[in-house]
Amino acid sequence: MLLLWSVLPLIVTLWFSLRRYNLMNPSRTGFDGLGNYRYLLSDPGLGLAVWNTVLLLGSVLVITISLGTLIAILLDQEFYGRGFARVLMLAPFFVMPTVSALLWKNMMMHPDNGFLAFLMRSVGLQPIDWFAVAPLTSIIIIVSWEWLPFAVLTLLTAIQSLDAERKEAARMDGAGPIAMFRYIVWPHLGRAVAATTMIETIFILGIFAEIYVTSSGGPGFASTNLSFLIYRYVLMEYDIGGAAVAGLLAIVLANVLAFFLLRSFARNLDT
Amino acid sequence: MITPSTSRKLLLTLLGWSVALVIAFPVIWMVLTSLKSETEAISRVPHLFTHVSLNNYVAVQEQAKYLRFAWNSVVVSFGSTLLALLLGIPAAYAMAFMPTRRTRGTLLWMLSTKMMPSVGVLVPVYLLFRDTGLLDTRTGLLLVDALGILPVVIWMLYTFFKEVPREVLEAGRMDGAGPLREVYNLLLPLSMPGIVSTSLLAVILTWNEAFWSLTLTTSRAAPLTAFIASFSSPEGLFYAKLSAASTMAIAPILVLGWASQKQLVRGLTFGAVK
Incomplete structure (x- = not known):
């Protein structure tokens, strides 16, 4: 029953992917074989969208996990007002995606009155129009900002679960801070890093709102990912057939990644 | 010194x-x-x-009817959380206390469905909603959101239920409690903290959910995520009002999130990091 529930939409998608189906043009129906596939594969936006999806995911993962580890180590130290600093740092994670995207677009990255433009002018630089010059980079920055707190919190939780005795024993054996991190802390973090990677992958593969309210995937296809490409097909061109093919592609991509991630996750589950 | x-x-x-x-x-x-x-x-x-x-706060309410969108958000996020709990508690109960050979596989398979980007099923869901008249209704959005968080809810409840000693439930059964009484009188009170943090996380995730809100609603049922997005059009750009609306939209969740930060990691990593 559960299986049917989850597989049915997939079969429907598969079926539509083989048909001519445009909501704006209902007279044109029928079986089209692989026509949609041929059409989609010749769409110049597709390759770029796949590449953007992968690039977005990869960059955000690298940025959040590396910065997250550093910040988690910092937060593991004793200092005044640590609890409040942690709470403050957590804020971006709870901000809804449409708010954070508009906030960055209008108040941070805007070339005239954005705060970053103000900073650049005050050190004598020419402010840059982020979304025109580097649309995908801008989106990577926004998404990294949203997910950094999650990485910090997960890694911090993991660091704090490391027993003090093991750290003490390593220190007795003369391990410096770097050796300590390399041989004691980092191996312990493996599980947290795997979990963070998996969760971020789940959410970042489907990033949509951030693109929708900022660059609308442009200029051209420069910041279009697969999610946004499919949205374009369905709700802007009403091309159900084309969207279904792209949807299948998104599922295949997700499954390839999921296969590797879930395997490592399942291994962790038993220990 | x-x-x-x-x-x-x-x-x-x-x-x-x-x-x-x-x-x-x-x-x-x-x-x-x-x-x-x-x-x-x-x-x-x-x-x-x-x-x-x-x-600005006054203006946002007067000109844009902020409260109407806020109410949509409240109905959708609390409603879908409630629905997911209703479906998730029996499922997690069965998996935690009567595991079969396939339980582990089912759990991992549920997780894998979350791997699939929502957009992969946009076409069938959109057509289904169009044909059943659920487009731009709170009920429709509530249903989709509830299904979306169901795997997270079941996983989280499962890890909490696992920590309830089996002996307590067995003792209850000895005393003649049926499965319903067992769940209602023993399991729920014992795992209340876990259920509360599961609900908090579910409310946070559904409150911030943007993909389905943007694609399945237009005006009547639009929650705050979609309302804020409507500010992105050039003619609607009023920074101070946008900021006021955004601040109101994130404030309740910020408070809930800070209150639940300890359980958040556990919930979002499906119990892998505690």
């Missing part, structure tokens, strides 16, 4: 606070902007405080 260890602590305090402030800066800036007038908000050189007022 400054010893090396206090100066180290002071240095760490400085560093820790700077990092925290940089990360939280956009949010702080937004709150500050919401208190300014529109002309100050778009000036090239940022003003700090000239005349602080709450006018």
Whole structure:
């Protein structure tokens, strides 16, 4: 029953992917074989969208996990007002995606009155129009900002679960801070890093709102990912057939990644 | 008297606070902007405080009917959380206390469905909604959101239920409690903290859910995520009002999120990191 529930939409998608189906043009129906596939594969936006999806995911993962580890180590130290600093740092994670995207677009990255433009002018630089010059980079920055707190919190939780005795024993054996991190802390973090990677992958593969309210995937296809490409097909061109093919592609991509991630996750589950 | 260890602590305090402030800066800036007038908000050189007022908050409600969208958000996020709990509690109960050979596989398979980007099923869901008249209704959005968080809810409840000693439930069964009484009188009270943090996480995730809100609603059922997105059109750009609306949209979740930060990691990592 559960299986049917989850597989049915997939079969429907598969079926539509083989048909001519445009909501704006209902007279044109029928079986089209692989026509949609041929059409989609010749769409110049597709390759770029796949590449953007992968690039977005990869960059955000690298940025959040590396910065997250550093910040988690910092937060593991004793200092005044640590609890409040942690709470403050957590804020971006709870901000809804449409708010954070508009906030960055209008108040941070805007070339005239954005705060970053103000900073650049005050050190004598020419402010840059982020979304025109580097649309995908801008989106990577926004998404990294949203997910950094999650990485910090997960890694911090993991660091704090490391027993003090093991750290003490390593220190007795003369391990410096770097050796300590390399041989004691980092191996312990493996599980947290795997979990963070998996969760971020789940959410970042489907990033949509951030693109929708900022660059609308442009200029051209420069910041279009697969999610946004499919949205374009369905709700802007009403091309159900084309969207279904792209949807299948998104599922295949997700499954390839999921296969590797879930395997490592399942291994962790038993220990 | 400054010893090396206090100066180290002071240095760490400085560093820790700077990092925290940089990360939280956009949010702080937004709150500050919401208190300014529109002309100050778009000036090239940022003003700090000239005349602080709450006018923008009033204006957002009067001109844009903020509360209507907020109500949609409340109905959808609390409704879908409730529905997911109703479906998730029996499922997690069965998996935690009557595991079969396939339980582990089912759990991992549920997780794998979350791997699939929502957009992969946009076409069938959109057509289904169009044909059943669920497009732009709160019921429709509520249903989709509930299904979307169901795997997270079941996983989280499962890890909490696992910690309830089996003996207690068995003792209850000996005393003649049926499965319903067993769940209602024993399991639920014993795992209340877990259920509360599961609900909190579910409310946070559904409150912030944007994909389905943007694709399946237009005006009547639009929640806050979609309402804020409507500010992205060039003619609707009023920074101070946008900031006021955004501040109101994130404030309740920020409070809930901070309150539940301890359980958040566990919930979002499906119990892998505690």
